[in-house]
Amino acid sequence: MGVPNKLLTLVFITEDDQILLGMKKRGFGVNRWNGFGGKVQPGETIEEGAKRELLEESCLTVTDLREVGRLDFEFVGEEQIMEVHVFQGDEYHGSPTETEEMRPKWFPIGKIPFKEMWPDDLYWFPLLLKGVKFYGYFKFEGHDDILDYTLKEVKDS
Secondary structure (H helix, E strand, C coil): CCCCCEEEEEEEEEECCEEEEEEECCCCCCCCEECECCECCCCCCHHHHHHHHHHHHHCCEEEEEEEEEEEEEEECCCCCCEEEEEEEEEEEECCCCCCCCEEEEEEEHHHCCHHHCCCCHHHHHHHHHHCCCEEEEEEEECCCEEEEEEEEECCCC
């Protein structure tokens, strides 16, 4: 039996024609714009982990969170698949505030800084922005080269 997947979350907050991204200041994904998220802790549901990570990284409390996608990442040389559950919300309390890990910034939907983000974002972000549920698998060599991928829309069951 293989190594179990590493369970992670990724949260995107939208408001009007803008999306909130965070510049990662340390750790995995440093110096890239991304959503807010991280590891699901033992005893947490995936959604609870998403809400906790958003609060820790942006000081926002979200009231309405929808799971919109799942992304599985394989990195050459790593045994464990990163299973990332992607959420979107537009109802929140607080003001986006810089933390030790992230520097939040609002971006107009038409000016998302893809060149400063993970390379896979260019593929699945359009589905996120259209409100389409999706599943994706990306195989990386290092952090910049996509060797293989699949991406599909997922119908509500």
